Amino acid sequence: MSEPTGSTPARSPAPLRLARPPVQDLGVRVLGSGSAVPSRVVTNAQIATICDTNDEWIHQRTGIRERRICDPAKGEGNVQLCTDALRRAIENAAITPDQLDLIICGTITQDMRCPSTACVVAGALGAGHAAAWDLGAACCGFVYPMNIAHDLIRIGTYRTIGVIGADCISAITDYSNRSVGILFGDAAGAAILGATDDRTKGVLAQVNKADGSGWHDLYVPAWESQIAPGSDRTNHRLGCLFMNGREVFKFAVGTFQELIAETLTKGGVTVADVDMFVCHQSNARIIEAAVERFGIPPGKVYVNIDRYGNTSGGSVPLAFDELRKAGRIQEGMVVMFVAFGAGLTWSSSLWQM
Ligand code: UT7
Numbered sequence: 526m527s528e529p530t531g532s533t534p535a536r537s538p539a540p541l542r543l544a545r546p547p548v549q550d551l552g553v554r555v556l557g558s559g560s561a562v563p564s565r566v567v568t569n570a571q572i573a574t575i576c577d578t579n580d581e582w583i584h585q586r587t588g589i590r591e592r593r594i595c596d597p598a599k600g601e602g603n604v605q606l607c608t609d610a611l612r613r614a615i616e617n618a619a620i621t622p623d624q625l626d627l628i629i630c631g632t633i634t635q636d637m638r639c640p641s642t643a644c645v646v647a648g649a650l651g652a653g654h655a656a657a658w659d660l661g662a663a664c665c666g667f668v669y670p671m672n673i674a675h676d677l678i679r680i681g682t683y684r685t686i687g688v689i690g691a692d693c694i695s696a697i698t699d700y701s702n703r704s705v706g707i708l709f710g711d712a713a714g715a716a717i718l719g720a721t722d723d724r725t726k727g728v729l730a731q732v733n734k735a736d737g738s739g740w741h742d743l744y745v746p747a748w749e750s751q752i753a754p755g756s757d758r759t760n761h762r763l764g765c766l767f768m769n770g771r772e773v774f775k776f777a778v779g780t781f782q783e784l785i786a787e788t789l790t791k792g793g794v795t796v797a798d799v800d801m802f803v804c805h806q807s808n809a810r811i812i813e814a815a816v817e818r819f820g821i822p823p824g825k826v827y828v829n830i831d832r833y834g835n836t837s838g839g840s841v842p843l844a845f846d847e848l849r850k851a852g853r854i855q856e857g858m859v860v861m862f863v864a865f866g867a868g869l870t871w872s873s874s875l876w877q878m
Pocket of ligand 1: 577582583707771774777837
């Protein structure tokens with residue numbers, strides 16, 4: 526018997542037979558909504574006792590008359606608002622908490638750094654083993670996760686998702702800083718999104734963008750070295766929100782209008798096709814400028830900033846919930862959600878309800 530003269534040729538591996546689950550194309554419906562605001566009402570006159578401002582200036586420049594502010598002594602905070610909003614959305618959707626596959630909470634004002642607000646809310650409501658995470662997109666805190674949740678349901682990853690948008694900006698506000706103290710309030714809103722075989726329902730177009738080069742126009746420095754180079758340090762307080770109001774205003778007016786135009790084009794619709802615009806309540810003048818440019822009939826744009834101020838991630842879902850409860854948003858309607866804020870971020874979601 527002769528010795529082998531060379532090495533045995535390697536056998537090619539058997540072809541892998543693992544099948545990845547097929548990507549689905551499901552419709553997505555809003556099954557329910559809910560919202561929560563603190564019980565304490567703070568008027569412009571009360572703000573004027575803390576910083577150099579007055580009711581007339583605030584109302585003329587922002588549209589705000591009053592806002593709701595959490596009272597920590599009563600246990601009010603971000604988690605409480607989020608829990609109440611999601612509980613109400615679950616009840617409105619006529620489901621049970623353990624039917625949720627995922628909870629996403631869009632917030633930048635977590636009561637605790639760890640764990641996520643979404644996990645604490647899931648525990649409080651008995652949401653079983655639903656996945657849960659927070660998403661930090663400031664005033665886009667509802668629209669960013671709404672788009673993500675929609676797409677996860679559409680491709681079949683999850684069937685039922687609770688999306689929360691919430692902020693307790695009072696926890697990071699220095700009320701002696703008048704550009705911030707007059708503007709913001711606390712609120713949370715939530716929606717339950719669910720899969721449907723009706724593929725006409727869901728997002729028709731979405732835009733999710735950011736420009737991180739503008740982060741220093743709206744931010745919360747935690748320590749001295751984070752204060753943006755070249756800025757006036759006396760305007761900053763560690764742990765508190767700093768806003769370059771004029772710059773953010775310019776960004777907001779321009780971006781808001783481009784965002785609406787881009788979303789209309791992507792969705793292949795006109796203003797006349799949209800039944801309701803649910804806009805981030807940042808400043809009534811910013812909304813008015815968009816209404817004027819696009820000739821949007823007043824009945825198609827909701828404004829509640831007079832009662833709540835700018836509630837950051839809570840503003841869009843709070844407006845959405847009020848509109849649904851008032852019967853002004855119904856199944857079958859075309860609805861555009863639009864938001865922009867710190868980051869800088871901007872985001873839209875055009876829905877066939
Ligand atoms: O949601 C996240 C995104 N955030 C926003 O979209 C907010 C965008 N920015 C704004 O809404 C506005 O910039 C503010 C409401 C914050 C400020 O309004 P403004 O019209 O941009 O005021 P300004 O800073 O240009 O100041 C105009 C005048 C100044 O007086 P002079 O220099 O003209 O004499 C300010 O000193 O108003 C004065 N001023 C105030 N007076 C009374 C500024 N703030 C106040 C105040 N009360 N709170």
